[in-house]
Amino acid sequence: MTLFRSRVGRFLIASLITVVSYTVFTGPSFAADIYIAPDGNDRNPGSRERPLATLEAARNKVRGMRGAVTVFLRKGTYMLSKPLVFGPEDSRSDGQTLTFKSYPGEKVTISGAAVVAVKWQEYKGNVKKAAITGDYIFDQLFIAKKKLHMARYPNFDPAASHFGGYSADVLSAAKINSWKKPEGAFIHAMHKHEWGDYHYRVTGKSTDTTLALEGGYQNNRQMGMHDKYRFIENVLEELDAPDEWYYDAGSRTLYAYAPDAPVVLTPQIRHLFEFRGSAEKPVRNIHIEGLELTHTLRTFMETREPLLRSDWAIYRGGAVILEGTENCAIRKCHFNATGGNGVFFSNYNRGGEVSGCHFDETGASAVCFVGDPAAVRSPSFEYNQSVPYDRMDKTPGPKTTNYPAQCRVYDNLMHGLGRVEKQIAGVEISMSMDITVSHNTIYNIPRAGINVSEGTWGGHVIEFNDVFDTVLETGDHGSFNSWGRDRFWHPVREKMDSLAAAHPELILLDAGKAIIIRNNRFRCDHGWDIDLDDGSSNYHIYNNLCLNGGLKLREGFQRVVENNIMVNNSFHPHVWFAQSGDVFRKNIVTKPYAPIRVNEWGKEVDYNLFPDEQALEKARQSGTDAHSLAGDPMFEDAAKGDYRVKPGSPALKIGFVNFPMDQFGVVSPELKSLAAHVPSPVIKNVADGKTASETAWLGGKLRNVSGLGDRSAYGLPDEKGVVVEAAPENSILARAGMKPGDVIRVLNHRDIANVTELMDVFQEINWMGEGEVAFFRNQAMQKLKVSFK
Structure with missing residues (x-):
């Protein structure tokens, strides 16, 4: 009996082992790693020895697998003719994440370009031509890793302040008359007030000296083109400089100045990865990691959707677009010369993450969060629009859940952004809630490093970022910028004053959760370090180091600004509301306040440190700063960027508290080694106290x-x-x-x-x-x- 039981037991154990082995190693729920390689084959099983060839095949294979799965991409370049799309059918349960990532130690590039073989022939001088067979989009051209310039006027000049070169005579009669076939050319121009930009496609000539144009919808504050900052590209007659090119679509002929390669790359698609779900059926728990993403089409002619009453219009797309997702992440990727946005979170997204990434030479923004306007109660879409009080939805907060929330942007390096579009940001936030932007280094961009387009719906945390060299090609902006043209907004100030006074409950209907800006280092040499514009409300701003542009609070409500340092600048209160509830206290300013049309100074402006007695006395004449002090703040080592104050500083007497000076920006060693350093300002003699007579x-x-x-x-x-x-x-x-x-x-x-x-x-x-x-x-x-x- 014992022997029989032993044999039965051994048989059952052996059977169980067989079943388990089949389930784990051979069954459809097998959770092993999957491999793909440029020289693989989609008929292979996807093992290390016999990899698949395409990302699409790997995605399809994983659909039948349970458990956490990693798809390893072996070194090389993967050319996509269409985006890889993840739908609800690709969703993973918690703990069963799907990750597409590069194999350790190997470089993997995902490209949206086509490789086009060319046989160059002589044309004129240094310009050669090649007949193109096949249907290709020629929007950008790369030879090896070099991006060439569309034939343009004026020629590209990297030292030029705007657009890499500009000229006031781009649309002159003489220039237009010199172009035989300008159809397909593009006019790029700054906004007349430098609040972003415009782009137009040339559809032909109206007369010999005028162009027929379409476009100009890329800015939500319509005022027309700037008189000087403009250029034209994609004109054959302007092909006269090294690294320029032109494509004649009619004759399928490619022209280039001194080309030196038998193949060229030309982007064909706008997106590389698409996450397409919804709030009801989200895409869940999918990650992209460690890839170089490059060669996507420019999208400036698709940038047409207005973002409520901000100055922005937007294109809902990027090299990676996420819509209807939960707990999806983009990590440690290099966004290299993408034609439009890098990562775009559109509508419903929860728990999204962009971390450890490097954004370099993007056509537009690095990371965007943009919700659904239908989730906004009583929305308006242009600065001069408003909803009458008796027709206004007065319910607080969003109308639906179709917007990004509880997402974070952490430890990313962003620079050289906005190479095509100028109304952009390192991080753009619109119609979203509870977005955390932390430990990013952002610089060398035409507009704001971080932008909040309106007050819907707050709760964001902006912390430990290093943002400098901003507002380089635009005006009236800041390293951090926000608007707050929410439900209480009216374009006529007198009407808005009376509306806010009669119905103060309107003020925070949209900006219901405070936005926190803390422990950042900002430097803007062409605007403000922190710029809260047009109605920005419900902010708590503390422990920030402002190195040049100071801090501006235009009309708005419920802003608390405390324990900040403003080097070479000061506090700029502009056109405040009565009963604003604003607080400015325990800050160090190094110039006199610079108020404009402020009749009532909020809830509290006091306990601040001024550079000298004259600046303090000037403030007290306005009825503020009864307990403030004046004197040298006694910085530890300003030349080395340490603006903590020493023991004995008068700043400590008014309640100022030191905060760390070595925690700004990216934290990963690799990104730190690549990041530029903010230039240290020279402390100026700022006690002038002068105003316009x-x-x-x-x-x-x-x-x-x-x-x-x-x-x-x-x-x-x-x-x-x-x-x-x-x-x-x-x-x-x-x-x-x-x-x-x-x-x-x-x-x-x-x-x-x-x-x-x-x-x-x-x-x-x-x-x-x-x-x-x-x-x-x-x-x-x-x-x-x-x-x-």
């Missing part, structure tokens, strides 16, 4: 436009004009229709740069007592026929 005129007061603060406050394209400081009710100035805050730019068809020019022109019309004035009011140019009698 005032001039009495027609019973009111005028002053010259002065500095970037005025340009931002009044929405000006430059720093020219005359500000109406006061226009009492019975004054001639008021009877003429002028109001405080108007900025006079033109009088009787003569441009007005300053008070002196205004007086000179006025003398010419004084005897008639009437004329025409053009001026900015509510950030828009207006005209009046006026009487000065």
Whole structure:
């Protein structure tokens, strides 16, 4: 009996081992690693010895497998003719993550380009041509790893301040007349006020000296092209410089200046990876790791969707697009010369992550979070739009769950962004909630490093980032920028004042959760270090080192700014609301405050450290800073970037607390070794205390436009004009229709740069007592026929 039981036991154990072995090693739920290689075969099993050839085959094979699966890509370049799409059928249960990653120690490139063989023939001088067989998109051209330039005017100049070269005569009659066949060319231009950019496709000639254009929808504040900052590309007659090229689609002929390779690469697709799910059926637990992603099409002509009332329009796509996902991640990837955005989180996403990545030379933004406008209650889509109070949905928060939330962007290096589009950011956040942006290094970009487009719906944490060399090709912006043109917003300030006063409950209907900005280092030499513009509300800003541009709070509510350091600059409060609830305390400023049209100074402005007694006294004349002090903050070692204050500093007496100076930016050793370092500012003698002088005129007061603060406050394209400081009710100035805050730019068809020019022109019309004035009011140019009698 015992022997029988032993034999039965051994038989059962052996049977069990056989069953387990079949399940683990041969069954359909086998959870081993999968391999693919450029020289693999999709009929192979996907083992290390017999790898698959394509990512698509690996994705399909994994669908029948349980457990955590890693798809290893062996070294080489994988050319995709269409994006790899993950749908709900690819979702993985918690603990059974699917990861596509490079094999350890091997470089893997995912390219959206086609390899085109070319046989060069002589054409003219250094320019050669090649007949192209097959249907290809020629949007960008790469020879080896070098990206060439479309034939352009003016020629590319890396030292140029805008677009790599610009010229005011791009649309001159003479230039247009010199082009025989400009169809398919592109005009790229800055916004007239430098608030981003515009792009147009040339569809032909209207006359010999005018072009027919389509486009110009890429900016949500329509004001037209800049007069100077513009260029044209994709014109055969402009093929006159090394590394330029042109493709004639009609004759299928490729032209290039001194090409030196038998093959070229030309991108064919906009996206490399697509995650396509929904809130009801999400794509879950899929990761992309350790890949170089490159060669995607430019998308500037697809950038047309307005982002509520911000200045932005957007294209919902990128080298990687995620829509309808949960717990999906992009890690340790190199986004190299992508034509548009890097990573785009569209609509419903939860628990998404971008970490350890390097974004370099992207056409647009690095990482975008953009929700569904249908999730916004009573949305408006342009600066001048508003929803009447009696038709407004007054329920707080979002209407649906179709937006990104609980996502993070951590330890990423972002630089050389916006090589095509200029209304971009390192990280863009719109119609999202609870996004964490932490330990990123962002620099060398045309606009903001981090941008929050509106107050919907807050909860973001912006911390330990290193952001510098920003706003390089645009204006009136900051290293961090935000808008808050939410439900309470109205383009006419007087109406918005009365609406907010009568219905303060509207203020935080959208910005319901505080946005935290802490422990960052910002430096902007062409704007503000921190710029809270147009209605930005519900912020807590503390422990930030601002190295040049200072901090601006334009009209908004419920902002607490404390324990920050502003080197070579100060606090810029602009056009505040009554009862704003704003707090500015325990900060170190190194210049006098620079207020513009602030009549009521919020909840508390006190316990701050000023550079000298004159700056402090000037603040106290406005009724602030009763307990503030003045004096040398006694920085530990400013030359080496250590702005902690020493024992005995007067800053400690007003409650300032030191915070770490060595935790900004990326943390991974590899990215640290690649990142540039923020330039240390030279501490300036900033105790000037000077303001623009005032001039009495027609019973009111005028002053010259002065500095970037005025340009931002009044929405000006430059720093020219005359500000109406006061226009009492019975004054001639008021009877003429002028109001405080108007900025006079033109009088009787003569441009007005300053008070002196205004007086000179006025003398010419004084005897008639009437004329025409053009001026900015509510950030828009207006005209009046006026009487000065």
